[in-house]
Amino acid sequence: MSGPNTNYDPVEVSALDPEQVEANVADALSAITAATSLEELKAARIAHAGEKSPLALANREIGALPPSAKAEAGKRVGQARGQVNKALATRQAELEAERDERILVEEAMDLTVRPDRRPFGHRHPLTLTAERMADVMVGMGWEIAEGPGVEAEWFNFDALNFDKDHPARQMQDTFFVDPADAGIVLRTHTSPGQARSLLERGAPLYVAVPGKTFRTDELDATHTPVFHQMEGLAIDEGLTMAHLKGTLDRLASELFGEGLKTRLRPAYFPFTEPSAEMDFQCFVCRGDDAECRTCGGTGWIEWGGCGMVNHNVLRACGIDPQRYQGFAFGMGVERSLMFRNHLADMREIIEGDVRFNAQFGMEI
């Protein structure tokens, strides 16, 4: 430390002595290098570059020097402090990088087990299937129509050429709304949508009608009193059974596998003539495996009914059968889902068990 300069006899202060400065620098550098943490470096900074560090004190002495000595001492001390500060900065950067790296390691979390913090919801595969079927029809330029589940008996039967006394009407296992002569039933098929669409929109018409249907069946592995169908109806000039087959082939191929075909077998429905049952080719064996468990070795899987729309249906809807003709088809959505996604028991579809949904994504 220096005393006041009382006698104006410049005293050569030892702090500015070149050796001393050099020693201070060396001390500082070694302390900086020795610092292994940001805390130690902070202490070294205070000790060697702080306001009371030897070099700072030496700097303060410069003012007391005679002008002739000031320049040299100033240069010496300045260079020394610069050297120390640079070393500090370098070490600071090194230690910060080390710290950052260490924190990342320390903060690591094991994410190899799914954190099931928030439940994930699901759509129901049946509605997704119905939507997918509808989308295929929309892709072909058709529109999607709807009708009520609680339906007028006339729409469910008479409009579709089910005569009141026809055995086919009795075979439908119909739920009747009370009183039984109210003329209201739970629709036994989506086919009333045909009549409703024709009456509302007229011809030409290309519509599909997905929806809920009802029959008085007890629930078991292959029956449910409440189920879903999709109806298709095309009325135009010059439509033939070949167009029916083309439409079914496309739908089957979109739902069950590229290139899968359908097969028509003669059948009877009051609202179509000619009528057919339709099968789609087994997507597992394509008819090549007599032991196939999916199709029972026949190569075909029953899908639904179809045919050319009966003239009486057209007439009931005010369409001229001399000018327009067309086809209709209907298939079970449950059945389509079961075969598409390998389900064995229909009950799982209606029980609402969340484990059932969870097997599928939002897109099936």
Add this chain to the structure above:
Amino acid sequence: MRVPLDWLREYAEVPAGTTGTQVAADLVRVGLEEEGLHGGDVQGPLVVGRVLEVTPEKQKNGKTINWCQVDVGEANGTGEPQGIVCGAHNFGVGDLVPVILPGGVLPGNFEISARKTYGHVSAGMICSSLELGLGDDHDGIIVLTDWLGAGAEGLEPGQDAIPLLGLDRETVEVNVTPDRGYCFSLRGIAREYSHSTGAAYRDPALVRVVDGQEQPLTAPAATADGFGVELRDEAPLDGVQGCDRFVTRIVRGLDPQAPTPAWMATRLTEAGMRPISLAVDISNYVMLALGQPTHAYDLHKLAGPIVVRRARAGERLTTLDDVERALDPEDLLITDGGETVLGLAGVMGGASSEVSDTTTDVLIEAAHFDPRTVARTSRRHKLTSEASKRFERGVDHELAPQAAQLIVELMVEHGGGTADPAVTDAGQVSPPEPITFEVSMPTRYVGVDYPRERVVEVLETIGCTVTAGAEVTPAEATGADGTGSAGASDGILTVTPPSWRPDLTTPPDLVEEVARIDGYDQIPSVLPTAPGGRGLTHAQRVRRTVAAALAGQGLDEVLTYPFVGESRFDDLGLGADDHRRHAVRLANPLSDEAPLMRTELLQTLPDAVRRNLGRGAKDVALFEIDTVTLPDLARKAPVPGVGVKPDDAVLEEILAAVPHQPWHVAMVATGQAERAGWWGAGRATDVTDVVGWAHAVCDALGVSVERRQSEREPFHPGRCVELTLSDGTTIGWAGELHPKVVKALGVPDRTVAAELDLEVLIAASDRRAQGAPLSNHPPAGSDIALTVSRSVSFGDLLESVRAGAGELLESVRLFDVYRGDQIGDDQQSLAFHLTFRADDRTLTTEEVNAARDAAVARAARDHGAVQR
């Protein structure tokens, strides 16, 4: 309909070696779907064996087996006795038994091979009736002398036992569609088989095969002294006589004890009918063979004449099934002398005139009844018989005399009776109506090019009479220039269907015949070009969006049955006059517990929650999107008939009577909204979640929502909010279920629920949302805490703050609520965070403070709120 192959072979030339599977496939091609195959699943060698030695050997397990030496002749290739182990004991040395040798296959695809068992190599098996699929006796093997009786005489070891036991007999079961009544007979099935395969067909209504010889089946003409029959239908349905043909024949001197011949009993059994007595069996046999139901009366119990008439009010009849029935004036009756009711025409006879085991003289009835009359009677009395099944689908009206003749012949042959020459054939049948048919129609309809010759050929094959030209040639068919006339008449056919095809009445019916006989597999696949649609409707897209939004919120979509009972309304706490109790009722519900159609989805959705909990789930959040049924005034829907468009007024009436069925969405949740885990604590689902999900639905549709604290069943009275559109229209309710409801439904405490009317949301969202430019200037925030009476709702206070803050306010959020010691008991302190932003400038502190103060001032004015 069961089709014994052996019987089919009598009417159609089925190639030798054709299997039941092949026949079923042939029948499917023409529209007779396979329902099952019976028999024919044993593969030989199954031979007659004579037991030479039986050595009982006691086994360690306490069982005694027999080590047998059996003579199977040359069937084993060596002529040496066959060593076979057998566990049964009901036979002895010298007995003839069926033996299946290695290489044979038993039903169930059970292959037989020589195998080591009980210390011997057993080379085959002595079979029980169960093993051969002939019965259910497993304990004893078949001893052929007992099994076959006299038929076992002259059997030789080594002889093929398959035909001996009838194991080569196969029966194909097919489904007959309602239009093909004639296929409820071997006659019809054989004809269809012939159509499918081209096999030669022999019509059993015209020809009999007796002892391998064909002989014509010729019915005598009616005689003047035939048994009296009067057809007196005074109330025909739709002008159609209930009975248009009634044939009677008489056979006298029958032996009432005469047995049914074995071949007939076998055929009946294979066709699924039980042999009863000769008279009944012959009637059933002829019905199965030809499709004509008949009835046999004890002649001595009849006074005559037979009168066919409609029932009178108050008449009753005890039918053969021992049920006394009150008759309806629409029922058609067979009566004795017009007074004594003998039976329901075409459905079932009565007990009084039945043939018995003392009947020697019988009157045979073979009649043709109106399908509609029979169908209605059958339905009215819930009485379906083999006869009604056929008559309501239509019986060949030419068949009655032939069927009666066949019955007479069989009765004479097997019952020892004599045919009485007296024959009745009353009534007048209408011949089939000819159909004018454009020869191009099949091609135009099916998309396959059918040449004229092919069309005619097919129609003739199925029995139609085809003539060229329309029945009445239109004068204009002849062109003025003399050309084109040939084309016009060439293009038209007059087609008269055969008597056995009453289902063929329109040109499309004939198109189907051409297409199916030519083969549906000939139809090409052509994708039609639709004119181009408009995509999904707004309503359809809304439902998908709502479902996706809720699934995204963590809920699972389910589908529940729409049936409920009144007790569920009680569970939900609905008041006695709650309109939601007013539900559509089913006349024939599956369960009397649930005869109503739900009026809200929340009436059935809890069932799915409970099922999941019952299966071990803890955290359950479900939603359902479906329609509910809201009954209007009890109106009846008219049911005008087929084939005619109802006039607008009637159509309007039909449409108006259909109940309103709006789409709803409902949610129910219980358990954890967030699970605890190594990441930290969990959080139970509470009412804020369900209110949030209800908002998520509206947000997804861009519909802005207002809220009103509400009291409504089934919710907790203090934890329920009504959501509305800004015009006040109700969207729905969300809240926590009432503690009593929770208990009644059996779901966990604090279960939350919501139900929204999707129709309201569909309508409200059916508009194009308008975008506005976003401000590039920074937001400025400011918090305020307001103390206010607890009687002020959060929502009301927030709206005042919003209104007071003015146009610079971007958003306001309630972030804290304090109720406690530091303020009065009836006070609450609500903290809001306000965010301000201007479109055109950065806001100054002064501006923000002014807006904030205005918000506070407005809250003070509206609700007496004081800033803390």
